[in-house]
Amino acid sequence: MTNETIMNIPRVTPKNMTEQEFFYGHKACAGCGGSVAVRLALKVLGERTYSALPAGCMAAVGFIFPQMAFKNNSIITTFPGVASMASGIAAGAKALGQTDFKTVCFAGDGGTADIGLQALSGMIDRDDDVLYICYDNEAYMNTGIQKSGLTPYGTHTTTTPAGKNLPGSKTHKKNVFEIIAAHDIKYAATASIGYPQDFINKVNKAKHIKGATFIHVYASCPTGWGTPTNTSIEIAREAVDCGLIFLAEYENGDFKLNKNPKEFASVKEYLTKQGRFKHMTDEDIEQVIGFRDMKWERMRRNWNHK
Amino acid sequence: MERPIKRDFKRPTHINDYPVGPQYEAGFLAETNASWRTFRPVIDLDKCINCLICYMVCPDGTIMKREGKVAVDYDYCKGCGVCAHECPKDAIAMIKEEL
């Protein structure tokens, strides 16, 4: 698909999007950001969608017999095997003569950046017709808030308890977006549920591309982050505004920053309102800002931006 | 049907009442989530401008588009308050549920 045809895809907005709900009656925590991502993506993708979910929050809250929260065909997969199982679904359905359908994965940060990375790499390598969406809430939330490869520096989790000897997580987020892009994937993007229309646009674009596509969407978790349930969208928006999360696309071999703010909002403010970062010292926060600036310097130097 | 609704689930009494393998009708809901709620969103229709921000950001999909305004499916609203917090017109109030 060329850029021109992608641009001709009818825009999906809250006004014109289907009133059908495909992720409904689930048992996610109140204010769950992951469910916003899953719900909106399915509303864009529509009823002819197979969704595949590895072990993780959205699988745990969506399929508790007899409460079946997905209105479309959906399946829980092995933890490391979501991408390969989705590939199998796409291959099987195609072999049976089915057309005009989409296969989508909804996997958490651990299911994507850690245990599922190998299978995801295989899926992209084969260019299987699957959209892989990683909802990133920055830890293994379903099992009780343990550190994953996408847990940022300084995060208090149950396996990186912040204390006298440990600042919380000692490592920064694994650079999943660029790892995926390095496969020469047709389309990859980052998004945040704090900017839902941007996320919808990206899902809509991926929907119309035949082959492997990837969206990394930042999705808040009030339970794991220690934030009020009503601020889930706000906090995911602030993460972008303070520059710790960036909105970008990789397409036709080029990186593009979708949002390049002249000035960042306060990192300190973003961090200190969350229980998981409450312990952070000014030095810790300086580390986070330093890492952010290094990353942005590189992105602005090498990537397209307005 | 726009949204799945609660249905009667007849508990199996014979082994053959179970599906073959762990698979079941998509969207079958045996219970509501209303009991989770301690605060309920109440929409002031005079203030609502139908911008649909609340509709877009509801984690549970319980804000419904209705004739130029929005309404809430109280069977599945968990009362998280995201809608009220994001509403640009302060048209949604979170009212404590009477127990």
Place this chain on the structure above:
Amino acid sequence: MKTNKIFISGDEAAAHGVRLSRPHVIAAYPITPQTITVERLSEMVESGELDADYMHVESEHSALSAAMGASSVGARTFTATSSQGLLYMVEAMHYASGGRYPIVMMNANRSVALPWSIYGDQRDSLSQLDSGWIQVYVEDAQEALDMMIQAYKIAEHAKVLTPMMVNLDGFILTHTYEMVEIPDQDMVDKFLPPFETPNKMSFENPKNMAFSSQPDDNTEFKYQQNKAMFDAIEVIENTEKEFGEQFGRNYHGMVEEYMCDDAEAVLVTLGSITGTVRVVAEQLRARGLKVGILKIRYMRPFPEKEIMELSHKIKAIGVIDKDISFGYEGTVFTNVNSALAKSNATIFKKNFIGGLGGRDITKAEIEKMYKDLLAGISTNGQKTVEFFNLKVETND
């Protein structure tokens, strides 16, 4: 009946069996000694002989996960592995049986590291008896081909819907060339209808699959799975009978008894070793010794009934295990002995552990096993476990 015999290896015979079964999706990762099967299948897909999607997955775990995905929408699927690869996909094996996906898998029986060995024994598949798969072990290349076709019919049967593993001894069978009859596609199509299942996602009838169930329901799903495995016994026997009638070859169902009618000492075999034991048993018979063979074909479901019946006719039984469950005994023996205990048989029993990591089991050793059994008849019948053909002294 016209014949179409060609000279091929066990791996190639398996590939032909798969081709004739018309799978929609094949997902496999290479591992010695399974590779020839997947190479041939790739060539068949390339040439157009086989209309299937061959998925180049990046691991065995993904191979089986992809097969499950395809099966979950109603596609017929195949995968193949061996040894370390089988163990790498173990999580997915339990998943496939619990999900009731009737995937067929070829396993080239190979030793399990450490120490590394690419050669054959049966420790890989025998360690997986509890993963909920039907397990059949074949003796020669023809049986390998025929069992691939039968496997789909058995696994996909509405009363079974359980994945099935067809085991071929690594190298001894996978890489040995034999004359093999290739059945006509028309005949296979008549025998094996297209795959139909209620256990699938479709746009006409959307499903949520592979769900979680609370303690209130979980046991019932496991009961169903167990019931399906027991129901498979009748399906196996009927399938075998139908196959025999259509193709003129019969493998006798759950077990094959060979010269057991008046036998005093019987050796239990699994897989390709049966061929060598047949030769020895025939020689001993010629010398007047009353010996026989019980070739176990299926380890799951287990041929308990057949073993119990046999135990009342014989005086001694030996089990050759190309396997050891460390700290106890060979796994085949444990299973056989459990059936014997239920039949209250007081016959002499012995477990022969050998062939590990590809070591040859010679005719002379088999003859000695039979003689041990015959000599044991007059003793008190205690079971003993013996590693045979150790090449060094031990402290025992």
